[in-house]
Amino acid sequence: MDTQLLLELFILLIFLVAARALFLIHKTTTGHSKYASSKRKSPCRTLVCAGSGGHTTEILALISTLNPEKYSPRYYFLSNTDKTSVSKIEELEKRWKNSSYTLKKIPRSRNVHQSYVSSIFTTVYSIFYTVPLVLWIQPDVILCNGPGTCVPVCLAGFLLKCACVKDTRIVFIESFCRTKSLSLTGKILVYFADNFLIQWPDLKKVIKRGDYVGQLM
């Protein structure tokens, strides 16, 4: 094949990928991917982005209300600087019989109080670490609530969808702390999260497609 043809094929591919990505973002942001298109009978392979500290406590409070047989196996991603999350997760999983779960430590994309500029570099590192892991797990659903680590995880989930490998559902639950404005993660995931759950009705003003179902915490 001559280089001209290769180049043209490459450009075509880029266009196709871009078109697919834009289509998915459009579908997501207009709320057309809110509900699964077909009934599910098998358990959901679930990826939980636990992150650190308060985020972990919050998301585990929600996970604890789920039926563990429906959402199994579970993969927990937590940041490598986090010390308390591991014991919190183990405590929760102990309550369930025959629980099937895995813990994975991943580098943080942004530390609390880190400047936005330097966080670009840590994010790149975090992406290179996280994306292959998510591609290998191929989760049915990603649950996250806002630690920095969940951005690369959700991007990887989005990649799986783009490549038509897996119809990974991204569920973002905005933190209980956010009553009027979105977190940085929330602002990014507006474009990628199929389901955007908010805990205060006032946030509807900021994100129309956000779902408020009542008091979760």
Next chain:
Amino acid sequence: MKPKKVFVTVGTTKFPKLIDKIVTEDVLRLFQSLGYNFIQIQTGKDFYPEAILPKLSSYNVKSESPLVIEYNDLVIRFEEYFEDFDGEITSSDIVISHAGAGSCLDVLRKKKPLLVVINEDLMDNHQIELAEELQKHGYLYYSTCDTLGEALQRDFTILKPYPEPDKSLFPNYLDKCVGFV
């Protein structure tokens, strides 16, 4: 006399300004006038009593480790961190807390009167959002370090108990989204 206890907590954050404010003669006298006789302070790391105690005109050191002092008839105990955090909250008559969501929820769920103090020195201060919202609903009061005194004199008996969350909401929602229902 039945002890009446105040529990002050900064969580895992640093909030020296709050502790400085609590341990001033004005605030301590206010606590006494409100009938409190025991103040338990969870200080967090980097707490230097030698920087704040000299500001008090007179006090007795009752114990060095943990540091317990007596000011008039008021006993004040400082500790970096508590293993039995929930127990401390349960045994208190009022809790003064930093604005972290976790701490606020812990106290509200135990139906204890709560005053949240906003740390104005934090960058990207969205903490005030939550405190404001919870005060709007009448679950707690919030103040800054400067307005702590006035806030303490508010009527804590009219605060509403924080409702229990409905544990079926999230699974119902998620089951519908992923296609189980």
